[in-house]
Structure formats: structure tokens, C-alpha cells
Amino acid sequence: MSTLARTYRESLALLTDLYQLTMAYGYWKAGKQRQEAAFHLFFRTLPFEGGYAVACGIEPAIEFLQQFRFRDDDLAYLAEVPGADGRPLFDAGFLAHLRELHLACDVDMVPEGTAVFPQEPLVRVRGPIVHAQLLETALLNLVNFQTLIATKAARVAQAARGEPVVEFGLRRAQGIDGGLAASRAAYVGGCAGTSNLLAGKLYGIPVRGTHAHSWVMSFATERAAFQAYAEALPNNCVFLVDTYDTLEGVRHAIEVGRWLREHGYPLLGIRLDSGDLAYLSIEARKLLDAAGFTETPIMASNDLDEHLIASLKQQGATIASWGVGTRLATAYDQPALGGVYKLTAVRQPGGEWEPRVKLSEQAVKVTTPGILQVRRYRSGGEFVGDMIYDERFPPTGDPLIVDPLDPTRRKRFGTDTEHEELLVPVFRGGRCVYTPPPLEEVRQRVQRQLAQFHAGVKRFVNPHRYPVGLEQGLHQRKTELVLQARGVATT
Numbered sequence: 001m002s003t004l005a006r007t008y009r010e011s012l013a014l015l016t017d018l019y020q021l022t023m024a025y026g027y028w029k030a031g032k033q034r035q036e037a038a039f040h041l042f043f044r045t046l047p048f049e050g051g052y053a054v055a056c057g058i059e060p061a062i063e064f065l066q067q068f069r070f071r072d073d074d075l076a077y078l079a080e081v082p083g084a085d086g087r088p089l090f091d092a093g094f095l096a097h098l099r100e101l102h103l104a105c106d107v108d109m110v111p112e113g114t115a116v117f118p119q120e121p122l123v124r125v126r127g128p129i130v131h132a133q134l135l136e137t138a139l140l141n142l143v144n145f146q147t148l149i150a151t152k153a154a155r156v157a158q159a160a161r162g163e164p165v166v167e168f169g170l171r172r173a174q175g176i177d178g179g180l181a182a183s184r185a186a187y188v189g190g191c192a193g194t195s196n197l198l199a200g201k202l203y204g205i206p207v208r209g210t211h212a213h214s215w216v217m218s219f220a221t222e223r224a225a226f227q228a229y230a231e232a233l234p235n236n237c238v239f240l241v242d243t244y245d246t247l248e249g250v251r252h253a254i255e256v257g258r259w260l261r262e263h264g265y266p267l268l269g270i271r272l273d274s275g276d277l278a279y280l281s282i283e284a285r286k287l288l289d290a291a292g293f294t295e296t297p298i299m300a301s302n303d304l305d306e307h308l309i310a311s312l313k314q315q316g317a318t319i320a321s322w323g324v325g326t327r328l329a330t331a332y333d334q335p336a337l338g339g340v341y342k343l344t345a346v347r348q349p350g351g352e353w354e355p356r357v358k359l360s361e362q363a364v365k366v367t368t369p370g371i372l373q374v375r376r377y378r379s380g381g382e383f384v385g386d387m388i389y390d391e392r393f394p395p396t397g398d399p400l401i402v403d404p405l406d407p408t409r410r411k412r413f414g415t416d417t418e419h420e421e422l423l424v425p426v427f428r429g430g431r432c433v434y435t436p437p438p439l440e441e442v443r444q445r446v447q448r449q450l451a452q453f454h455a456g457v458k459r460f461v462n463p464h465r466y467p468v469g470l471e472q473g474l475h476q477r478k479t480e481l482v483l484q485a486r487g488v489a490t491t
Contacts, residue, residue, distance in 0.1 A: 002063040003202050007180065011071040012064060014078075016137040021078065024130045025094050033097070033130050038345040038353065038371055041123035041139055044364050047151055047334045051463030052453065054154050054446055055122050056185045057146030058112035059436040064138055065107060066432055070098040097130075105131050107427035110374070112436065113150075113188060113445035114422060115453065117468045119404055120374045120388060122147070122339075124423055127430075129346070136341040144339040145178070146185040148331045152306075153189025154446060156324050158458060159306040161313065164192035164321045166208045168301060169329020170199075182329040188442050191324075203439055210236055210271070216243040226256040234260055238269040238299060241284070246275055250284045254291045271299040271323070278315035285318035297321055305332065306460060342367045353392065357481045363405055369481055370474060374422040377413050383452045385411050386422075389471035401469030404478075411467045 004012070027033055046053055075095045083089040105127030116122055123139055125132045157165050167186040173179035183199030193206035200207035211229055219225035226239050237260060241249030250270060257267030270288070272280050277300050288296050300312070301323035309322060326332060344367060345353040355369030370390035377385050387401045403409035413419075426434040437445075456464030470478065 002066065004060055004063040005067060006202060007177075011067075011069065011074050012138065013068060013070045013074050013134075015064075015141065016134065018081075020134055020137055021090070023133050024098075025090055027130050027133070028094050028097055033128060034349050035129045036127060036347050036349065037129040037132050037343055039125045039132050039136070039341050039343050040121035040368075040372055041125075041143060041339060041341045042119055042121050043144075043147075043337050043339040044118050045338060046118060047148055047331070047337055048155060049463075050151065050155060051457040051459060051466060052115045052117065052151070052154075052450070053147055053337075054150040054189055054449075055110045055114045055116045055143070055147055056112060056150035056188050057143040057181070058109050058122075059439075059442075060146070060181075060184075061109070061123070061139055061142045062426060062432065062434070062436055064142060065103060065135070065427060068103050068135070070101060072099075075099055101131065103131055103427070103430040104128055105135070105427060105430055106425070108373075108423040109426045109434075110422045111424060111442075111445065113442040113449065115383075115446075115449040116147075116422075117386060117466055119368065120386060120468060121372050121423060123341075124372065126371070131430075140339050140341055144337040146181050146188075147339070148334065148337040149182045149185035149328070150189035150446070152328055152331050152334075153186040153191050154450065155306040155460065156304075156309065156322070156328060157190030158450075159309040159313070159460075160322050163319075165190065166321065166323050167191045167194040167196070167328055168323045168325035170194075170196045172326040173329040179329065184439070186328055187439065189446060190443070191328075192321075195323075205439070210238040211240060213240060213243045213273075216240065222249055223252045223255060226252055227259065230256050230260055230265075234263060234265040237265070237267055238271055239267075240271045240273060242272055242274045242280075246272065246280050247283055247287065250287045254287065254293060257291075257293055257296065267293055267296045269297045269299050269321070271301060272319075273301045277302065277319065278312050278317040281312075281318045282316065299323060301325065303327060310460065344369050345371055355390075355477070355481060357478065357485060359482065359485055366478075366482060368404065368470060368474065368478055370477070372423075375419050376422055378418045378420075378452065381452065382454060383466070384417075385413065385467035385469070387413070387469065387471050388474065390474050390477070393471075393473055393477075395471050395473075400472040401467065402472055402475040403467075403469045404475070407475070409469070411469065 081089045105125050108124040110122050170179040173182050180199050183194040183196040184203050187205045193208040195209045199205050216222050216225040230237050239253040253270050260267055281298050297320035299321045300319045304324045305327040345355050347353045357369045358367040360366050373391045375387045398412055400412045457466045
């Protein structure tokens, strides 16, 4: 049973917006249900003013597609949805059509854990227009949030410079599903574990945690609280030392640490959760070292993010592991990714694809037509640029990319430049042809990907802009379509 099915026992076909059903109904009424369409899921702007994003939520999206069916209770509900006149919005024939609907789409996705950039499709859906339209909202829901959190986690892990980061965000997450999705995505992005036990059970993520301030406050003294905890769980002792006086708390932890040693257990660490973390960690390290606990690490929490961790390291903090909660699980400074799902081509069964373009007064919102693929180029062990091209017109010669927002920015690749295609087949005719890798492998992919980008792309402030552009021929065809749509002569 998939993780999605274990978490949600009911059908998720209605995890969508009403207008997806009204459009599907309109297609059906207009006799367009056999028409095929191509949609692409992508985002327009990088989150956190950063230089990259990490694709995540792909495996849950695959599970959703595998289970997509309208059940009797879904259809019974839809039969009761009223129009503005109080009469049923959908007729019985359409509901019968939904009852028999089995996804028949071809779906291509980037492998989970891939570094991705604006305008690049993360998901491509081709198939009957009713089918493809009904997938929009759920795919965006599953991919947008987890991509956002995985990106944040990758930044936090980067700031920690290889030291373990534990995700602590469940209590501040956006509901049950938000907490589970955040824990999963944070692990993909680079966190070493989570405090979320349900996420541990469902996804196999290592779980971490010891005690809170309430444990200490329930005893007459802090020393007694630490001693009682050590006696109860001698193999899990990381003491939270800032309930009353932080440095005095460190001394109490050392006293109980000696008791643990006598009984054959190490003091696994102390945790700082308030105050001047740089100063307190330095002073705590002195106390621990002087008492012979040189191997006992110091953990810190308290509204941390990548910027605070980087600052603490710059200040010489002696913190060896990090608990990051609210600002990670809620993507504190970027509430949404802003991914979109746009129609880019249509065709009649057996016919040729006809490209479609959406116009806007904002250049960033003008869509790219065609059946799109992304080709990533590598030179000298480093990624050097991405090309978005139409599969029907693959690049030839020394391919040239054109920045979709600034046509004067261009980059050429040699014909012998090493490259790979990012979108891989996942469904063909509605049948899954792809086996998602284990979560640990996805997590490792993130690290391999980021290691192949120039350091400037990974800067937190004013990162280098990684080259992404449209293949020259695609740029020209898009320009012609835009001009035609605006009634401007092209000859």
C-alpha cells in the first residue's frame, strides 16, 4: 500500500478546485473529451531569493496518479453540488463518464531531488484533455509545497556545513498534512532526521528527540530532572540546559554525565534553546571540555534558519548539530512557491500537435508553447546551463539558448558538450513505467546535484544566475506565435 493510501483512506479525486470539474464538464458537453492536450507544471521565480530549487513531491504525485479514480461517494457528492439556480451543476451523463474514467495520460517528470530553475517543466502531462485538466490542482498541491520545503532544507543544510540538522517543525506546521509533507521534504533536502514520529513511521526517516522544559519544571530541581531522565533513558540523554540558568544547567548536565559514564553510557549532548547562542555555546564548550566531555556535542534550536546558522558560525559558535523548526516547516520567509500548470499544445486523436501560447502584460507570464523537454549541459564536472526545447524539434549543430525574459542574454554549447534529459517517462497511457527510488537515494541525489553547480549559484545573497534558456528555434516559434496572437504581422 502506498504512503498516500496509508495516510488517507478515502479517494483523493476531489482534491481539486471546482473549476477543474466545471471545465471538464464543459469539454464533455462540447464533445471535446477525445481531444488531447499537453500541460506543463513549472514555477516562474526562485524561492528565498536563492539561486536554485530542489524538485520534491514527485513520488507522492506518482502515488496520486496511480490511485486516481472517482468513487461512488465522490460522484454522489458531485450530484448534489448546485448551480446558481439551485439545480444540479452536473448532469448524470457526465457523472457516469467520470465513473468510468481511467487515466490514459503520458506523464513525464524530473527525478525527485533534481535541482531545477524557473520556466523549466517539472512535470509534463499529455493525454485526453478532460484527464489532464483534472490533474492540475492536486499535482500543484503535491509538488509546490514539498519543492519549497526541500529547497529551504537544502539551504539550511548548506549553512550547517555538513553538521546534522534535525527538523523540529511539526508543532508549527500547517496542519497534519503540512507537517508530514514538510518532514519528508526536509529529509530530502538534507536534514538528518525529524521529531515527527508519524513521518518516521510512514517514510522511514530517522527520528530524534529527548525532553522539553516541562520535564525540568516538573521536578524540584534541574539536577533531579536530569538524573531522573538519565535513569529512565540512559541511551537517549541530550539535556536541555536553559530552563533557568544556561551555564548552571551545563554544570548539572556534566554531573549527571559522570553518572552516565559510570553506568557505561555517554552523555550524547546538551541543547541550547534561548539566549546568545554564540556566546553560550562557547562557554558551554569550555565547561564540557574542562570536565572531560570533549566528545559531547552541543545542539542548538530557537527559530533558526540558514541565515542565523551562517551568522552563528561566523561568530565562532561551537554548535555541532542544529534543530530547525518553524522557519523550515513553514518556509517562514516564502509562504508559497507559485508553481503553475499551463496548457501548451492541443491535437485531435492521431493528428499533429498544435502549439498554444498564453499572453500577458508581464513577460514572465507569457507561456512557452510546444511539447517541452529540458536538457542539462555539463562541462568539466560542472553543470553549465539548461536548454528548454520542443521534443518535436530537437536541437542540432552547436545549440544556442535564449533567455526567455531577455533575448539579448544567450549562451552556446558545443555539439560534443555532455548533457542529459531531465524529464523522464513515468506514465505511458496511464500505466506507471517508473519505479521511484528510495527516499535515501533521493536525498543523496540532492547532494550530488548541488555539488555540480558553481558555488556562486548556491550563495544566499545575490546568487549567480544559472543559465537557463529556450532553444533558439523554440524562441523564434514562440515569438511568432505571440506576435500572431497580438495581431502583429510577422512578414
